Amino acid sequence: MSRVRRRTSQNPWNTFLGDCSVVDAYLMDKPILSLWFPLHYLNVFLRAVGQPTFVNNPFCGAIIFASLFIQDYIVGLGCLLGGSVATIGELILRLQPFDLLRNGVAAFNGVLVGTVISVLYPGFYQTYRTPEMWIFIVVGSLLSAFGNFLGRFNLPYLALPFNMIIVCSFLTIQPPLDVDALVGDENGSYLTMTGQDNLPVTTTMSPSDDFGHHLANGSSAFEAITNSSENRAQINQVDWMQARIRVGRGALVSMSQVYAVDHVSTSIVMNIATALASPLLFVMCSIGAIIGTFLAAVMFPIEVIEAEVYTGVWGYNALLTMAALSCVFFSFNHMSFLLGVMATLANVVVQCALKRNMTETNNIPVFTVPMTLVTLVFLLTTDVRGVLHRVVDPSYPEKQSYQWFRESRQIPQSIA
Template identity: 25%
Template sequence: MTTAQPAHGPLHWVDGTMPEFDQAVLRIPIVGFLEYCLRGIGQVVFMNSPITGAFILAAAWTHEPYLGFSGTIGVLASTLTALVLGFDRGAIHAGLFGFNGVLVGLALGLFLSPQWDVLVIVWTVVLSAASSILMAALGSVFGGAWGVPPLTLPFNFVTLLFLVSALQLSRGHLGDLVEPGAPAVTGPEVQTALRESASAVGDTDAVAVINAIFRGIGQLFFLNSLLAGVLIIVGIAFCSRIAAGFALVGSAVGMLTGMALGADGVQIYNGLWGFNSFDAALAIAGVFFVLTWRSALLGVLCAIFTAVLFGAIASIFVPWGLPALTLPFCFGTLTFLLLKGASKYFTFVPPADVVTPEEHLRRARREREALSAEGQS
């Protein structure tokens, strides 16, 4: 999806995709491998930056050490599997065989029990490795047929298939968070206002909104924490300020969509309506489409659509007690990515050419200047 490209400015060594740093550490195999892994963590939010990955990993370890551990072994297992099986080395360097693995690790760390159990850790390693195999397979299909990436579909397929199977297995080690239930319409036990949820914990309306937005950032990594959300945004901003801005916008749009639909205020407050929308917004507004006011609007629309999908998929999964994970993000974002040839106003960035929104704008400006020079000659 992304190849390191030169950044600009006085902080270019830690800005953008950090190509100079990448070239330096590749000479040291172990350090280079760890850098691949950190880039893989950053690629969950489309940031090919080890600093972004380091901030996200720090957020996980700070929030819950076991989740940090599970995410770490997940990205290590998936990246190592790609290396051993000889998958595309450039894609491995860019972290494209790590982002599904870290999500598998974080998800199993949350949904399986008990913590630090040997069998649970083994499952985490095996399934994280499997996500790389599925990533290679889906990448070939999606890239060849439609020219779009499979996003986090490998993570969703591997994790959900295991959780569904584990419902009927004595050694599944499912935790209490996976609890099948009967579908229900909104009743008196559901708080349908963010204000009600905020008052339950003593927050003001403003604090509740800030909590919902930043918890929505953290929830992409199963981290229900305002601090985790702040750390992740800081990590994204090191690579791209535009992406960080649209991450906040997307989370806010998801929150507002949930409120407009009368969703459970507790879910909204804890960021569950924001995490799919924030990743969708930054994917469309600057990552896969060059940023313009039209692509920015498209990103907001994608965030709304993704939030609605979250409500629908979460409701469908209630009888199994399963989480929606990032399926809403995948379906919503892929729908909008397939618009790439539908309008002359949107400039699509092929997955192999993706870097940062800022670099995409610079490329577009250089192309316009080149065309202008040709026209004058």
């Protein structure tokens, strides 16, 4: 038994990885409002940076925080400002339970406010960053602390405070919509939004001239038709290969899109940090991103696919929904996995419905409203057979699942 405990104590996922319990154990008896305040701040802030993707680890949170500076340092500064305001406010005011404060849940909505406003306000509306934007980050991060109103219903509030704050903020600070820019010209051209910079690009449709080219060179009609068909087949095959690669890119950047960042390198670093914290969480996130991205690629026309699917817009909500229900709030098993898949499919439908009202009507993004609504509804699911197990003592997914398995099978404990 002592040998098992010695081996367990050396398990990195029980110390520095996973939920990094060694840091919490060290700071547990250190008073917050003292010389230990900077260490408490770093622990809570870095955990809050990782919590949007359910990563409760200060070291992995530091990796995610560093990755935000890859595309644009302003995004990292927005995260620092919003997360610091929420973290310091919580450490001083103690508005929420200590467990929610310690693991970064109480402050992560401030992190999202800082990153999303700094990215989407200039990118979505094609405008400059203004002083009002930074003011809204500070105010929104402070207001995110008043979010624990679902605790009485035994439900996590997830990103609901963030969504309420960010929707009100964007409705307030959004510039007037230029309707003329959305109307096609007399030549039948139309405007699409590119995924990289969200800049309008004029595109014209023209018929293929392969058939006429072959006839002009004296080829027979049969040869012209055959050659034209072969050329179109080759072009379609190349286009389909490129489309699959770009859809794969959309699934890849879904992780960084949780923070409203469309950047491959940033997303790769975030995925590595997630895998270090919890391999199971990384796998479930990847499955959710793939389901959401590929389902949207099948459902929508090419204009929507190029503007949104290739950039991960239809993958990040699905990613979060799948992870939340399959292994974060429920102990992972076959039932929670099926529940996560069903919720992920429903998430795409809900996002499509909200897009019509929020984006097309009110000119604001859907943010993480689809994920929040779908996850809260599915968390109310009950199982009369007792297969679904709501997590009572949150930790990292592997440990939660093992604890449920141990309790259900009543086997000796071997994970601390």
